[in-house]
Amino acid sequence: MPFKRIYTGYRTNYVGKDPDGYDPVLRDFHLVLWSKCLPNGGVFYLTTDESRPYRLHHDSKLGKFVLSSDSIIHTYSRVKNGPMPGIVDQIPREDVAAFFDLACSIGGYIVFPANMVNGKKTINQCRSTHGAIRDRFDLTLECIRRWYSGEKSPMSDCLDRHADFFGLFDNFKGYVDYFLLQDLVRENGRVRFWLHFEDFGVTDPLPQDKEEYMEYMRNASDFVVARNRRIKTYLVPGFEDTGRWSVDFIFY
Numbered sequence: 001m002p003f004k005r006i007y008t009g010y011r012t013n014y015v016g017k018d019p020d021g022y023d024p025v026l027r028d029f030h031l032v033l034w035s036k037c038l039p040n041g042g043v044f045y046l047t048t049d050e051s052r053p054y055r056l057h058h059d060s061k062l063g064k065f066v067l068s069s070d071s072i073i074h075t076y077s078r079v080k081n082g083p084m085p086g087i088v089d090q091i092p093r094e095d096v097a098a099f100f101d102l103a104c105s106i107g108g109y110i111v112f113p114a115n116m117v118n119g120k121k122t123i124n125q126c127r128s129t130h131g132a133i134r135d136r137f138d139l140t141l142e143c144i145r146r147w148y149s150g151e152k153s154p155m156s157d158c159l160d161r162h163a164d165f166f167g168l169f170d171n172f173k174g175y176v177d178y179f180l181l182q183d184l185v186r187e188n189g190r191v192r193f194w195l196h197f198e199d200f201g202v203t204d205p206l207p208q209d210k211e212e213y214m215e216y217m218r219n220a221s222d223f224v225v226a227r228n229r230r231i232k233t234y235l236v237p238g239f240e241d242t243g244r245w246s247v248d249f250i251f252y
Helices: 022-032 083-088 093-103 123-129 137-149 156-161 161-169 174-178 210-235
Strands: 056-060 061-069 109-113
Touching: 022 056, 022 061, 022 109, 061 123, 061 161, 083 210, 093 210, 109 123, 109 137, 123 137, 123 156, 137 156, 137 161, 137 174, 156 161, 161 174
Parallel strands: none
Antiparallel strands: 056 061, 061 109
């Protein structure tokens, strides 16, 4: 199975289409990365569609699951209301473009259950439309952490609807380790937020000025770079980072 350039963006393969559902390279990376042993020793073997939009499937005694790709890094450069347009306009265009390109690398994607339960929103829809989250993945991960610890969050009901999926990973650490998210979690098991965070409904999830946007961009970028490196190490055991792999990596 050929994989060309783990780093370069999937957005270029199908112009005008959502890479989550239309890019076969992204689909195949998800297939390879997330088909593996679960914390309980079971094997979460995934199959995929040949028709678009692509989905990943698992059907065994563990349960029946349909998963879809989801981008977890956002530049917010397309937000048209509130202070965001004026804030982003203060950032050099080449910096925002570089941030977007990095967000389109494999470290900027994950999979979630794609099915609606009782006609209600999917996880992707919940986290993108809730005003306390606004598609921030660090805040999404905080909701997931609270779910595992029995605490309430803006996504509690949504995550409850997919308890069978999250139950596969036993606990928050199991989920984090499975999806190679360790660089977004501190040693004490708490989420490493990309901006100062007090609580949902207290802290606005979007950057409020140029300085906050730059802090968000820097922290989110550092996470993707670190996760790309972690993914490369997972795919190629014994890999030693040279600082250039994200550009030069070609995997046949």
